[in-house]
Amino acid sequence: MNCLLCQLKIEANRDIFSLLGISRINKARICDKCMTNFEKLNGRTVCPGCGRLQDSLKLCFDCQRWQQSGKTLLKNQACFTYNQAMKEYMRMYKFIGDYQLKDIFTRALQSLIKERELDIIVPIPVSQQTWLTRGFNQVTAMLGSISYQELLSVTLADKGHQSARQRKDRLIAQQPFTLPRTIDHLSGKKILLVDDVYTTGATLYHAADLFYQAGVGEVSSVTLAR
Structure with missing residues (x-):
């Protein structure tokens, strides 16, 4: 297996299972050397507030600004930093569309999600244009086998790639999402948003705004990278 x-x-690990002749499948299919780059x-x-790597436990400037604008912080947690290795992974996975790469970080993402107190997991959706292209x-x-509800829909023809936007444009972008009309079951619930990368937080805060308007009790988030 490559x-x-x-x-x-990928060289097989010589553990007790292999010595007993039991094969364990490496579903992620990534070698140890590549994994160390993340x-x-x-x-x-x-x-x-956002999970950004820093020297102190104080809120970063971005989160202070979100808080000052009246937002309830998402307490985002991420698995990895958005370093060069992660950027290259995202380029191959998202923009080239290599679907095989979906399993590489499933276990890490699932582990982080399982640590959170929540009622409903809601993934950030893609636009119709992105779906048709990718x-x-x-x-x-x-997400693999984790249960989730696709409650958000993209209202814009194409909400655009965050990576292609200037920082200022991301922060002032209009609300790209909508919720279904029947949302009574959301009242008082704890919603966990899941996205691939936390950049400015604008996408996640747009989503959170809708859920708070719908009467949910709490909205937090988990991302693969920050």
């Missing part, structure tokens, strides 16, 4: 990122052969955030000092939602594909 690594999906570098294409080199910077994990677990156990690191991060901003309590053929899949990169977020739901990464």
Whole structure:
């Protein structure tokens, strides 16, 4: 079996299972060398509002600004930093559309989600244009067997790629989402939003606004990268 990122052969681990002749499938299909290029955030000092890696536990400037604008902070947690390795992964997975890469971080994302107190998991959707071009939602594909509800819909023809926008444009972008009319079951619930990358937070806060307007009790978020 070859690594999906570098294409080199993945050497089997010589553990008790292999010695007993029991084969364990590496569903992620990524070699140890490639995995070390991704910077994990677990156990690191991060901003309590967005999960950004930093030197203190104080709110970062971005989160202070969101708070000053009246937003309830999402307390976002991320699995990895958005370093060069993660950017290259996203380029291959999202923009080239290599669907095989969906499983690489499923276990890490699921582990982070299972640590949260929640009632409903809601993935951030893609636009119709993105769906037609790419053929899949990169977020739901990464979730694996975890149950979720696709409550959000994209109202704009194409909500646009955050990576292609200037920072200022992201922050002032209009509301790209809508909720279904029948949302009585959301009252008082704890919603966990899931997205691939937290950039400015604008996309997640747009989604959170709708849920708070619908009467939910709490909205928080988890992302693969920050």
